[in-house]
Amino acid sequence: MQEIPLWYWLIVFFGLGACVGSFYNVIVYRMPRGISLINPPSHCPLCKKRIPIYYNLPIVGWLWLRGKTACCHKPLNVIYPIGESLCGLLGALALYSASGFGTDLSRPVLSPETWANAAAMFWLLLGAYPVCAVDYKxxxxxxxxxxxxxxxxxxxxxxxxxxxxxxxxxxxxxxxxxxxxxxxxxxxxxxxxxxxxxxxxxxxxxxxxxxxxxxxxxxxxxxxxxxxxxxxxxxxxxxxxxxxxxxxxxxxxxxxxxxxxxxxxxxxxxxxxxxxxxxxxxxxxxxxxxxxxxxxxx
Incomplete structure (x- = not known):
């Protein structure tokens, strides 16, 4: 970790946040409807056909498919990549805020306290998305x-x-x-x-x-x-x-x-x-x- 700069970890946290956001999209859709979060696996909301894992990549999958479902080629709700992108930004913000903000993105992240604060902020920031979406509606x-x-x-x-x-x-x-x-x-x-x-x-x-x-x-x-x-x-x-x-x-x-x-x-x-x-x-x-x-x- 001593040689890894902050900007690299910000990219990692963005990717982790986007992955968590993809899962939160599942929570927001399934949980209020009483559908299991595990079974059935990811499937097309229209024809119910199972979605291959390579189409399930956060943000990238939606762009790859040009905003349409892979099986029936119907428009796919833009809320999915928006939610994933938002959670990605919040994930990066969690580490950035825990490291004290600043403009020097080349500095390494060494303090255990920084990592503990980053993990807590990651949970707090990203958890706000499903709480606000599900509880409000x-x-x-x-x-x-x-x-x-x-x-x-x-x-x-x-x-x-x-x-x-x-x-x-x-x-x-x-x-x-x-x-x-x-x-x-x-x-x-x-x-x-x-x-x-x-x-x-x-x-x-x-x-x-x-x-x-x-x-x-x-x-x-x-x-x-x-x-x-x-x-x-x-x-x-x-x-x-x-x-x-x-x-x-x-x-x-x-x-x-x-x-x-x-x-x-x-x-x-x-x-x-x-x-x-x-x-x-x-x-x-x-x-x-x-x-x-x-x-x-x-």
């Missing part, structure tokens, strides 16, 4: 990301320079358990489900990767982001709903025959956690110092 968080985050955090904690295995385990237990307790209390007070268990497992994974402090900071920032987005979003939705109610003559009869959907127009909490986590992993301490100086006036 289907109100689900893949266990491969939430529970997988707990496993990944415990494994990464073995690498010297990052958090210790004890801190990782404590972070998972306290972050997940604390959010579960908070959700349970809110459910009792509001008389309806206030927190999904997927959010609990996701924050537990972040606790394993970041420790207790990082997970708490992530939860607070995610809550603030949620308020900033949901308040104006709710006002817009309510205004649109009132407009429809005023113009619909038969709306009363229709509402009597259909159950009210409480989740209509609501944005799940998972995406806010997924966005806040990598930000707080990188700049949590700096942002906390700025906040304390602002509050305490130092």
């Amino acid at each position: 289907y109100k689900l968080i893949p266990d491969s990301i939430s529970v997988g985050g707990i496993v990944a955090g415990l494994l990464i904690s073995i690498v010297p320079g990052g958090i210790t295995p004890f801190q990782s385990l404590l972070g998972a237990v306290l972050a997940g358990g604390g959010l579960y307790l908070l959700g349970w209390i809110a459910t009792k007070v509001l008389k309806k489900d206030a927190m999904g268990f997927g959010d609990v497992k996701l924050l537990a994974g972040y606790g394993a990767l970041m420790g207790v402090t990082g997970a708490v900071e992530t939860l607070l920032v995610a809550a603030m982001l949620g308020v900033l987005v949901m308040v104006p979003y709710g006002m817009i939705k309510n205004k649109a709903a009132r407009g429809k109610a005023n113009s619909a003559v038969n709306s009363v009869a229709k509402n009597e025959n259909e159950p009210e959907n409480e989740e209509n127009g609501q944005i799940p909490f998972g995406p806010f956690l997924a966005i806040a986590a990598p930000v707080m992993y990188l700049w949590g301490d700096a942002l906390l110092d700025v906040y304390l100086k602002f509050v305490l006036g130092e």
Whole structure:
């Protein structure tokens, strides 16, 4: 590793990110539909014919086929190479941020702490893609990301320079358990489900990767982001709903025959956690110092 420059590892991380993005495309499509992630193997979404492995190469496969399926020559959704490219860029960004950014791409990456941070950032950044895509549309968080985050955090904690295995385990237990307790209390007070268990497992994974402090900071920032987005979003939705109610003559009869959907127009909490986590992993301490100086006036 001593003679391998940073730019080379950035290319490697881009390739790894694109491969992970290809798998995440499978998660985003299959998991909400209850289809196994393993069986059947990769197949054409139109004619169901199995796709050869050489056509399954991330980004390259789509370009090779000119955006069409190999078997029936129908247009293939452009979201596949876009998702793979995005994850590739996020993979490279994980190492680039862990190495302290900078313009010297010829420097080697030697510190074990850098590799531990790069692995954690890789998981946090790339995991945001399926969490945001699946949770926003289907109100689900893949266990491969939430529970997988707990496993990944415990494994990464073995690498010297990052958090210790004890801190990782404590972070998972306290972050997940604390959010579960908070959700349970809110459910009792509001008389309806206030927190999904997927959010609990996701924050537990972040606790394993970041420790207790990082997970708490992530939860607070995610809550603030949620308020900033949901308040104006709710006002817009309510205004649109009132407009429809005023113009619909038969709306009363229709509402009597259909159950009210409480989740209509609501944005799940998972995406806010997924966005806040990598930000707080990188700049949590700096942002906390700025906040304390602002509050305490130092």
